Amino acid sequence: xxxxxxxxxxxxxxxxxxxxxxxxxxxxxxxxxxxxxxxxxxxxxxxxxxxxxxxxxxxxxxxxxxxxxxxxxxxxxxxxxxxxxxxxxxxxxxxxxxxxxxxxxxxxxxxxxxxxxxxxxxxxxxxxxxxxxxxxxxxxxxxxxxxxxxxxxxxxxxxxxxxxxxxxxxxxxxxxxxxxxxxxxxxxxxxxxxxxxxxxxxxxxxxxxxxxxxxxxxxxxxxxxxxxxxxxxxxxxxxxxxxxxxxxxxxxxxxxxxxxxxxxxxxxxxxxxxxxxxxxxxxxxxxxxxxxxxxxxxxxxxxxxxxxxxxxxxxxxxxxxxxxxxxxxxxxxxxxxxxxxxxxxxxxxxxxxxxxxxxxxxxxxxxxxxxxxxxxxxxxxxxxxxxxxxxxxxxxxxxxxxxxxxxxxxx
Amino acid sequence: xxxxxxxxxxxxxxxxxxxxxxxxxxxxxxxxxxxxxxxxxxxxxxxxxxxxxxxxxxxxxxxxxxxxxxxxxxxxxxxxxxxxxxxxxxxxxxxxxxxxxxxxxxxxxxxxxxxxxxxxxxxxxxxxxxxxxxxxxxxxxxxxxxxxxxxx
Numbered sequence: 185x186x187x188x189x190x191x192x193x194x195x196x197x198x199x200x201x202x203x204x205x206x207x208x209x210x211x212x213x214x215x216x217x218x219x220x221x222x223x224x225x226x227x228x229x230x231x232x233x234x235x236x237x238x239x240x241x242x243x244x245x246x247x248x249x250x251x252x253x254x255x256x257x258x259x260x261x262x263x264x265x266x267x268x269x270x271x272x273x274x275x276x277x278x279x280x281x282x283x284x285x286x287x288x289x290x291x292x293x294x295x296x297x298x299x300x301x302x303x304x305x306x307x308x309x310x311x312x313x314x315x316x317x318x319x320x321x322x323x324x325x326x327x328x329x330x331x332x333x334x335x336x337x338x339x340x341x342x343x344x345x346x347x348x349x350x351x352x353x354x355x356x357x358x359x360x361x362x363x364x365x366x367x368x369x370x371x372x373x374x375x376x377x378x379x380x381x382x383x384x385x386x387x388x389x390x391x392x393x394x395x396x397x398x399x400x401x402x403x404x405x406x407x408x409x410x411x412x413x414x415x416x417x418x419x420x421x422x423x424x425x426x427x428x429x430x431x432x433x434x435x436x437x438x439x440x441x442x443x444x445x446x447x448x449x450x451x452x453x454x455x456x457x458x459x460x461x462x463x464x465x466x467x468x469x470x471x472x473x474x475x476x477x478x479x480x481x482x483x484x485x486x487x488x489x490x491x492x493x494x495x496x497x498x499x500x501x502x503x504x505x506x507x508x509x510x511x512x513x514x515x516x517x518x519x520x521x522x523x524x525x526x527x528x529x530x531x532x533x534x535x536x537x538x539x540x541x542x543x544x545x546x547x548x549x550x551x552x553x554x555x556x557x558x559x560x561x562x563x564x565x566x567x568x569x570x571x572x573x574x575x576x577x578x579x580x581x582x583x584x585x586x587x588x589x590x591x592x593x594x595x
Numbered sequence: 596x597x598x599x600x601x602x603x604x605x606x607x608x609x610x611x612x613x614x615x616x617x618x619x620x621x622x623x624x625x626x627x628x629x630x631x632x633x634x635x636x637x638x639x640x641x642x643x644x645x646x647x648x649x650x651x652x653x654x655x656x657x658x659x660x661x662x663x664x665x666x667x668x669x670x671x672x673x674x675x676x677x678x679x680x681x682x683x684x685x686x687x688x689x690x691x692x693x694x695x696x697x698x699x700x701x702x703x704x705x706x707x708x709x710x711x712x713x714x715x716x717x718x719x720x721x722x723x724x725x726x727x728x729x730x731x732x733x734x735x736x737x738x739x740x741x742x743x744x745x746x747x
Contacts, residue, residue, distance in 0.1 A: 289627030350626065388629045396632040396640075398653065403628060406618060411628050413621040 186211065187237040189374065197369040199333040199362035203269065203295045203355065204229035206337035208239055209377035212293075213264035213384070216244035216255025218274060221307050222359040223297035226269035249274035253281035253294075260290035261399045263389025265341065267292065271359060272299035275313040279320065285352045286321030287415060288399055289387075291344030292352040294322070295337060298460065299359040300547045308548020309359030311459060311512040314489070315521055321415055323353040323422060324489040328463045330367045333357040335439055338372070341381045342429045349422045350387060351415075356489070358460040360548065372437060380436050419491045426488060443488035444496040448474065452482030454563035455501060457526050458510040459486055462544075462551050466510075469556035481560045486522075494529045501526070502533040505567035508559050510580075512545045519577055519590075538566045544580035555580055596731050597670055597699035602646050602691050608659035608703025610652070630654075655704075664707035666724045669734040670699050675721035681711035697721075718742055 189208065197205065204226045207215070217227035231243040244259075246252045249270055260266040270278055275296060285292050301312040317324060325340060327333040333355065340353040357363055372380065388397050403411055423443065430441040447467045449455065456466040463485040470481035484500045484507075486493065501507055507530065511520025518524070523541035530537055542559060545551045559580065566572050575588025625631075630653035633640060640648055650656040675697050682690040682697070689705040691698045700711075712722045718741050725734040 287628065289629070388627065394636050394638045396637055398630040398632060399627075401628045401630055407624065407628075410619070410621040410624045414624055414626070417621070418626075 186240050189233075189238050191371050191373065193370065195369050195371055196366050197330055197334070197371075198225075198364050198366045199327070199330040199357045200225035200297065200364065201229065202330045202334035202369050202371075203337050203357070204233070205371060206334050206377070207267050207295075208233045209372070209374055210265065210267075210338065210341050210381045211239055211241065211378060212267045213241050214244060214256070214259035214266045215241065215268050216246050216252045216259065216266075217268045218246055218249045218252045218270075220249070220271050220274035222299060222309070222363045223269040223271040223274075223295060225363075226295050226297070230267075249277040250281060253278040253285065253292075256292045256294075257281060257285050257288065257290055260285070260292050261288065261388075261390050263384075263386035263391050265345070265384040266290075267295065267341075269295035269297065271297045272301055272307075272313050276301060276316060279316060282317060282320040282322060282352075284400070287411070289350040289415070289418070290352055291341075291350055293337065293340045293344060294352065294354045295333075296354050296356045297359050297363045298356055304547075306547040307359070309361055309363075309460075310546045310548065311356075312514065312546075314354075314356050314459070315513045317354060318490060318521065321351070321419060322490060323349075323351055323419065323426070325353065325355050326459050326485075326487055326489055327355060327357045327362065328461055328485065329362055330357075330365070331369045331439070332441075333362060334369055334371060335433065335437065335441070338377055338381055339426075339429050339433050339441070342432070343422065343426050345382075345384060346422075346425050346429070347385065347387060349418065349425050351418060351422060356460070361461045370437075376436055380433065423488075423491055423493070441487055442496075443486075443493045444500050445485040445487050446500045447483040447485070449482035449484060449500055449504075451480055452503075453480040453505050453567055454560055455482045455484055455504045455507050456510060456556060456559060456563075457484045457486070457497075457501070457507060457522070459489065459522065460512065462510055462512065462556075465551055465553055466556045469553045469560060472553070473557055473560050477561075479560060479564050481563075492525055494525075497526055497529040498533055501530060501537060502535055504537045506538040506540070506563035506572075508540050508542055508563050510542050510544055510559075513543075514546055515543060515577075523577070538563075538572050539576075540566070540572055540574065541577040542580045543577065543582075549581050551581060596735060599702065601699050601701075602644075602693075603703070606650060606652075606657045607646075607701075608657065608661070610658050611662065659703040660706060661703055664705060665727055666707045666709070667702065667705065667727050668700055668707070668709065668711050668722045669725050669729075669731060670697065671721050671723070671735060671738055672697070674717050674719060674738075676717055678716060680714045680716060681722060684710050684714045686710065 300306040300310040344353040434440040473479040509523040576590040634649040689701040
């Protein structure tokens with residue numbers, strides 16, 4: 185039986201510490217990890233909780249992130265509650281096994297502290313690793329601060345382990361800005377948190393010797409398509425279950441989460457759509473612009489990046505005139521991926537708001553309130569003109585001559 | 596000569612891999628492509644002999660891969676000393692042996708790798724490779740004589 189850990193009603197935690205406390209409270213059985221900046225303290229703390237008797241679990245040291253996720257796959261298939269953490273290059277090395285985990289429907293919780301991908305090498309936060317996981321078949325939740333990193337990690341176990349879901353879940357937080365910034369966090373008492381997550385109830389566990397099973401079967405063109413379609417269906421069907429878990433979490437914590445968060449959107453004319461810590465920056469900018477200049481600015485934030493909330497994005501933005509979608513990942517020869525997804529959703533609305541794309545904040549480049557205001561004002565100019573007055577894709581916070589691509593094609 | 600139905604229960608090698616006749620839709624495939632090895636409760640199944648086990652249709656035991664083979668090993672019981680070398684080395688568990696008595700080859704699962712022939716220590720060898728289409732009695736009639744030691 186695990187030792188009691190003393191918790192205050194209010195703690196000063198950074199995002200990493202908050203996530204590791206969620207792993208402790210969920211009494212994770214196995215963490216296989218290869219620590220990497222900036223996510224290191226999550227698994228480091230888990231290891232110390234195990235060593236000090238606060239968790240009845242096992243920390244498995246491995247030789248790479250590929251092995252870390254492989255160890256998690258094995259432990260999860262065996263029938264344990266499993267979690268780990270990674271960032272950036274480590275995430276990239278895990279990628280192959282991410283697809284294995286989701287294909288085998290293993291409810292592993294991966295805490296991803298978002299960091300840029302090399303080259304050039306960079307340890308700071310952007311969303312390149314998060315985007316790399318977007319087709320991997322995992323549920324992806326996004327925390328904007330330390331409290332949310334804690335809350336969503338607890339929710340992630342409930343969601344992934346739900347027998348109608350049985351999918352792995354990533355909980356994202358921004359490298360350093362969230363992971364290393366100490367903030368007030370209000371944890372749940374241990375028993376409340378554990379009761380919320382619940383006991384792990386295995387499915388098809390390999391340690392059930394009365395029912396031996398094969399994991400990792402091969403399927404060719406005669407079977408593969410059907411299995412991938414079923415997996416996609418499971419991901420799509422997880423949406424109401426995620427909503428239900430968020431509703432249950434509100435009952436125990438008083439904190440309400442939604443797959444799409446809307447701030448000041450009731451009467452908004454222009455909006456910023458964003459992920460991560462940028463959401464809070466944009467919210468401050470929207471409030472100030474409303475007070476200072478009367479611009480009806482609002483913010484839409486994606487809490488659940490996968491399954492992508494196509495309908496909720498549409499509902500939250502369809503009455504806006506101009507939308508800026510902010511991609512914190514180098515688009516590599518295309519429009520930002522997030523821009524493409526939001527645009528596709530808005531294309532199916534009667535009003536079809538104007539949508540522009542900003543690439544920003546790569547490698548941890550700061551995104552300021554004044555820059556968010558400038559973007560809002562630009563949207564206001566588009567809205568007043570009735571068409572996009574700038575390039576559709578622009579770069580925000582970039583040194584050097586203006587860089588932008590594509591203009592609206594007009595008659 | 597080997598009994599070709601040796602130790603086989605009703606469903607050994609009954610399906611030809613890749614030629615499945617009952618393809619179901621996405622809504623009927625198993626979650627996570629996880630395949631159950633046995634029908635019903637399998638507690639203590641490791642202690643049962645193969646022909647007594649309730650292998651499921653997903654078990655490789657019920658699938659035949661005989662068509663992958665171009666040459667087959669043939670077993671000659673008159674030469675065999677029951678050393679079990681072939682049984683130890685066979686990568687596909689296709690050497691049929693009971694109570695340390697070598698009985699023959701599981702032709703449903705043997706892929707013709709020839710490892711059993713390579714490790715057979717007798718003179719002449721008790722396992723030799725023949726064309727897939729050579730009948731067993733014809734193969735046995737062609738068995739070589741014991742090699743004499745070379746004169747010094």
